[in-house]
Amino acid sequence: MRENSLKAFGLTVRFYRNELRISQEELAERCGFHRTYIGQVERGERNPSLINIITLCKSLEVTLPDFFVRYQQNSDS
Amino acid sequence: MRENSLKAFGLTVRFYRNELRISQEELAERCGFHRTYIGQVERGERNPSLINIITLCKSLEVTLPDFFVRYQQNSDS
Numbered sequence: 001m002r003e004n005s006l007k008a009f010g011l012t013v014r015f016y017r018n019e020l021r022i023s024q025e026e027l028a029e030r031c032g033f034h035r036t037y038i039g040q041v042e043r044g045e046r047n048p049s050l051i052n053i054i055t056l057c058k059s060l061e062v063t064l065p066d067f068f069v070r071y072q073q074n075s076d077s
Numbered sequence: 078m079r080e081n082s083l084k085a086f087g088l089t090v091r092f093y094r095n096e097l098r099i100s101q102e103e104l105a106e107r108c109g110f111h112r113t114y115i116g117q118v119e120r121g122e123r124n125p126s127l128i129n130i131i132t133l134c135k136s137l138e139v140t141l142p143d144f145f146v147r148y149q150q151n152s153d154s
Contacts, residue, residue, distance in 0.1 A: 005131055015127060049124045054082055069139035 007044035008075035012067060014042045015074075016060040030059035084121035085152035089144060091119045093137040107136035107145075 028035040100112040
């Protein structure tokens with residue numbers, strides 16, 4: 001469950017980042033995260049906390065419900 | 078932002094636990110968590126990880142999108 005969930009979460013972050021046409025570096029800057037953190041999240045190497053998830057969604061300009069609807073599609077596929 | 082978010086998350090967990098009419102101990106058992114963890118989460122004292130959030134939602138029998146719709150109501154109020 002764990003690996004699939006982290007991978008699906010990373011794919012979802014990447015989807016919304018690409019929708020904004022911004023780089024991982026720019027997203028990291030928006031969030032106040034280290035620039036390598038975004039790459040690790042997108043590759044499913046991180047298990048982000050609630051607060052980091054909220055920060056990511058704000059910076060990605062997507063609501064938490066909408067984010068998790070797409071997350072669910074990514075984890076079901 | 079942090080305190081309000083953790084409190085809203087805790088209220089949302091409590092809401093869905095009460096909907097199931099189960100105790101914190103039973104929810105902890107369903108999740109495989111220590112029984113005190115659920116109390117801490119509900120009081121907004123914990124910043125749960127993605128994997129723990131997924132585990133909680135499964136045990137609470139609610140989808141992630143639905144959970145975060147209610148979470149948003151709790152954090153806006």
